[in-house]
Amino acid sequence: MTLPDSATPGLRLAPPAVAGQPAATIDTPSLVLDLDVFERNLAQMQQAADKAGVHLRPHAKAHKCPAIALAQIARGAVGICCQKVSEALPFVQAGVTDIHISNEIAGTAKAALLAGMARHARLSVCVDDARQIGALAEAAGHAGSTIGVFVEIDVGQGRCGVADAPAALRLVQAIGAHARLEFRGLQAYHGGIQHVRDYASRRQAAADAAARTAAVVAELAEAGVACPTVTGGGSGSVEFDLASGVYTEIQPGSYIFMDADYGRNDYSGALRFEHSLFIASTVMSVAAATRPAPRVVLDAGLKSMAVDSGLPLVWGAAGPDQALAYVAANDEHGIVEPLTRAGASAASLPALGTQVLLVPGHCDPTLNLYDEIVGVRGQTVACLWPVAARGLSR
């Protein structure tokens, strides 16, 4: 269908930026990563895990970017998590050698790809049904590989995972019947806890989940089953998970970027991460700036950000902009109005062509919209990192 390039000579889409270019001239909409802040976030999490003697296995579903996974591993991470089988492929190809698929899978295509990757890297996956175990064993047999298996337990979210220790034990025994499957332990993750705003309430919810996990570990031990690894935790609960003594491994993802939604949590404790990820946008219309309801229009809307967890924050020179609010996302337009507060007025609206930085409401699905991340150091573009697992949701 596509004509040969010779039919349209000289026509190509330039990258959004090149190294050395001023950050203010990045073509928009683009994802921009403040590398200094990002590296502080990386270091803080690794140090916290090291101090607690717990393995850090960051979740790559948050970034889908091999360059970031390798940076995490270089600082001490034991490997990464992925949430889908296909998502893991570019990481295996980039040389990541230890990947846990923190999810159940269905279908022979997925089991076959997983078993194939397990010939090149240490791979594991979750189960919560005996039928999944049979499918994994068959695929591992065909590929001649070994697949690590975690039994997922439900610690309160009511989504995936078996309900109790007897059910977990039955799955451990089923795994043990297959030579090419290796029981590696338990996964206990509660997504709902991560976004509990109040610090004390979040700490209590994490303690409840950890207690449920500890009880299952103890019951399995009584039955003679040791859990080499107990994996779980996320960016909102990780401080408590590290201190719990229950988890041997934590799986946080979003801490590297710290989206607006996670930013609304109360962090009274030791760990506090900073916003490092921004959407660079541009004011493309000011036709309505001088009307009774003054506003300007940005070139970044629903196709440049996920809004499931709220609209983005407008970012100023040194923190959230005190004069502007992003009030509506259309498909390709973002509406910005003066913040309704004393001192804010139409005069504060940015001019046509101005670059505006936004903190995405939810980083994971926002990353999944972009093919590259523009890394900046200070006010200068430093690198362009492919989001190699973008769209790999199978």
Place this chain on the structure above:
Amino acid sequence: MTLPDSATPGLRLAPPAVAGQPAATIDTPSLVLDLDVFERNLAQMQQAADKAGVHLRPHAKAHKCPAIALAQIARGAVGICCQKVSEALPFVQAGVTDIHISNEIAGTAKAALLAGMARHARLSVCVDDARQIGALAEAAGHAGSTIGVFVEIDVGQGRCGVADAPAALRLVQAIGAHARLEFRGLQAYHGGIQHVRDYASRRQAAADAAARTAAVVAELAEAGVACPTVTGGGSGSVEFDLASGVYTEIQPGSYIFMDADYGRNDYSGALRFEHSLFIASTVMSVAAATRPAPRVVLDAGLKSMAVDSGLPLVWGAAGPDQALAYVAANDEHGIVEPLTRAGASAASLPALGTQVLLVPGHCDPTLNLYDEIVGVRGQTVACLWPVAARGLSR
């Protein structure tokens, strides 16, 4: 960063489906297009435009797929709309020769790409500020091309577009000062009208917008300015736009797919489009199917659909499923529960591994998540169409 393929021999992600395969075995999550329904939608819109003597210029922001654009043009469309400059590039490369960018643009990179494409195809763009005109003229001069220019007028949305005829006239005159720019007419689009549920209210809102447009056209005519084209309208208002006598061209996009949100409009009139686009998903966990709050988990969540306009509908054998509701989207999980109504119960929940079809809440940003569309004819896969403009939001 990526190792040579020889480092991971035999490892690749298979396409989600191949022609001839049963639709029930498509790897998931995937976008599935019912080609019979899609072709009925295409035909209905083209016939309505032909009958009214109005040009149809479908909006490619809804599909981002050259194969679909060429199918629309083959049936009589005069060209397509794109919403971003970069979005147009794969269509130019696929041989689409007439593209209107139905938006303002900011920045020299975008103007340069537009002017470059205008050497290969008939291109036009919108303006609502004199400064945009200068930037376009400069880029056209560098490229040696001619760019068509539409003056956008605000007909009630309060987003982009000048407020009145005198402001429009000033821009028409500014365009006329540049030999490489060609004034092509007015764009008058009101996105908010499209989703007014009640038929009579939507008709009235469309009539108001058309009246405002007609008034500007008349004022310009009095000033000696003819508008060769008056372009606007969307899938929700097109019936009224065609009958208005004001528009010479309509720009609907979503009619080809008919998402769940558009489906909630009341269509009492002549035009009624059918759902042709689905997300194929699979039940990946039934661990919570027998609990007090019974549910199953699908493998399609926020990274497989846009939820800004509501959650997807579960699709049954011949219409919306009467027993199941998709109640929550997590990043990579979708939660399905029995519909709360008489006769629905946990017994109606689908089994592990079952394929479940969903009608996306909002097709445009959902399409933007996928690299291909799986076309099916009856129960068999017929084609795989690249979503070549996916992610091209600059």
